[in-house]
Amino acid sequence: MNVSEVIEKRKSIRKFKQGDILPEHLKLILKAAQLSPSASNMQPYHFIIVKDPEIKKQLGKFAAHQRFIADAAIIIVGLGDLEREKWYKVDLAIAFQQMILQATELGYGSIWIGAFDEKKIKTLLKIPDRFEVIALLPIGIADQDPPARPRKSQKELFSLNEYGIPLG
């Protein structure tokens, strides 16, 4: 798959089935985060890779009861470093999306999870105060192939040279 194909293939997966991520695949997925660009190369983040079934269940409960995430092989918990600089959310988002695209290319399903009780997750995973939980990223074997969700039109999304001039 080339990049365009991976981008087109990626969809949010909300149903996972049993099955692990191969160790060499996990290495590639984590490397995709490690190689991400970040403002001033500060890399103001940390990632907790949760494999433990009980902890995954707890995360499912704390993620607004989105219990399906516990069925993913892993849940990556993305932490932004508050002590670093103003770009930590952007930097983390880039790293997350790089992992998602790498996982998609390798045939895994994934989904961004932004609805959760941060305080409970911080206590559960013993996360130091200087970090903010930005998002969760379950990755695993997809058990669905959802249709593409609608998108805004090009007209709504893009302007040419100045705001409001249609791109053509």
Ligand SMILES: Cc1cc2nc3c(=O)[nH]c(=O)nc-3n(C[C@H](O)[C@H](O)[C@H](O)COP(=O)(O)O)c2cc1C
């Ligand atoms: C920052 C962020 C947070 C999200 N949080 C959730 C979530 O908590 N639960 C969920 O089911 N989907 C969540 N999503 C997935 C979006 O609903 C999904 O990306 C969007 O509907 C487009 O669908 P697609 O990813 O299949 O293209 C989130 C996406 C992003 C980028």
